[in-house]
Amino acid sequence: MKIRKFISILMIMLMVFSLAACKNNTKETSTSDGKSDSKSDDVVTINFYEHSDNETIAKALVDAYNAQSKNVKVKLSIIANDDYDDKTKVMLSGGADIDCFWIRGGAQTRQLAETGALLSLNDLNKENNVDITSYGDMGQAFVDNGNTYGLCTSKSCWLLWYNKDLFDAAGISYPVNLTWEDFTQLAKSLTKDDKYGCVVPNWTMNLGATAVGEYLTDENLTKTKEYAKYQERWYVTDKSSPSIEDMTGSFDINSFFAEGNTYMMINGDWTFLNFPDSKPGFTWCAAPLPIFDDATKESTVGGTSCFSVSAKSKHPKEAYDFIKFCCYSDAGASIYAQNSTVPAFPSDAALDIYKQKVTVPGAEYVFSAKVSLEQGLDSNYEELNTAFKEELNDSLVGNATLDQAFKNYEQRRDEINSKK
Template structure:
């Protein structure tokens, strides 16, 4: 029965990408360069007794944990090495699969009799599906018994429960901010865009925009692939909400910026030109760029590959605009990448020791040092992250409260697709606002019913 369930999940997850929030970066959400790839057919298939055999290296018995992830850069191996050096009882052997093959291979391995104790999950949807299929261990009691302080993961961690139980620990997070070119603001003699509302952002973008045609400089740029309905989420709504007023607020604001004010490249121009948003931003074609934390590494890569960009570009980071003035800003993001225990593993206690480390402060230092955002955040980790990226203002994306763009319901990925399709038709002028919202509501009802 479990194998049949896994087959269904495999079909459902083929469309899932890395959550890192609200879509992907301009390079398709690619992770660090892929490293070791291993076919599931070559995975170790020892018996349960054999998998529990001790590693006697160094004269000390250790339980061997077999850990699977997608290729995620050097920091993941550094985290595993640090754990192995510190643990008296456990050693971890990690296999990294190429990023674009990982989800499918994970499903295949879980459906078979492969030796896999711990594995990573890059979306709340995948975590939910695997929990419901019985492939993840309920770690709720382990968390309680360990005395782990889960408040360090923010309020969004509680939203990852499935049937009021925890099935994974977060080790990475996402966060959105407002990125801007300091040198362009300085040259214009305009104050940096700190603590803006969305209306103020739109007004400023319109004020800064100038020129026509190919020579136009835009006040801001929000990519066409961006599926993040900022205002909708910040106002406490989502795509499953019966009240569509918050969704309407976002659609109307985008239409104003894209089509009425022409302060952002229009949706139709982005679609037809295939513009790379980060290249556009770094080339001085726009002043501001709302986006996810991956935008930082994209910018730094651009600067590394072409140092002359720095002649006219300096990255600034501000808090993402808010629906209204507030002393408690909210951004989109929160815990996004998880590590869990295979329910079939014979080494539950050792596996929990490992995933607790991966979701803790010591491991977080390696993630932050690589310029990525760990799930565990405190002042020390913020300082490591800011030093790693070499840009001040990191606290503006790390510190605000975070709200997830997804719900832990199986249909939510499809709702996101429907919303994007109907919003696109509206922004392209192919349907009215009223028709777009009506069509979204009707199509949503078909999915939810």
């Protein structure tokens, strides 16, 4: 028995020495802080999360950064767009190993910041001479209580799109520089012979109002109500657009417009990038978003997303260096432009690339547009926007009048604001 026990102990010792030898012969090993223990340059791995709609650009950014970085390597993880917001919130609250990640908009950024999930970038911006005013008004979308929590990625604006072939066949002038009343009457007149005059998504139901600076936090929602009445005409009275019910479920606005039976579409400049995938069999063009009579010409609504650093990142400086490369450099901006996306960072080189890539008639309106932020800066804005959409949708499917919808929204707004 003693001999067997001795042999067993000896075997265990041999295994331990063998493992130790293997470990010493390994070029790189992981430490608790994620750095390399090799005798060569230490390498920090940064975990970066993006949504699937931006996968191509994200891969290009990561590849370009990794190619020029010796000591920091970025690992990209992609989450499906429909699941992204919920999954990242759960991961952040659960302490997942996230260093930096994409956030859809300002309201979500401020919500996450107030829960302590995001790192303030103020000190890092100062150390790296990053000035968020370079982004224009867009940069303020990610500021809360004086702290900056994100760097702008790309910027967008809403436009009017039209089927040039249908307009040519009808002998009608192209829909450039219309008012909302012009647009509504034109759409009604064109809705015949199994064709729609327009298709307008119900994602942003106060679009016309925000283009002139009125937000859901305003006490007097005059323009919001006026725009809601236009929606009632498109979806219900004139039936010049597919209804709210038609646009539920798997409805894809680009695919619908690509069928060639709709004269006009309201959508964002991301259409330059996504619409060709729908393989339209006609010439398509862009024009300025319709405006209210008293609005400045080419007023529109736009937004920007951001890259942020997790408050729990083990490598905040390295994570920041990566998002600065993506969001505040000619190299990062050029990658966005190469993928037919307008970078938020003002880079002449990138804009030259964009103009070469995007040759659709009307692309120039992206640069001349007077853009207001799509969402207000209130920390509750995402919740207010959801409440407004629910009440207005309820009205547009016949469950309430417009007046009732606005009264219900204002009551819900008071309840939401009282939770501050």
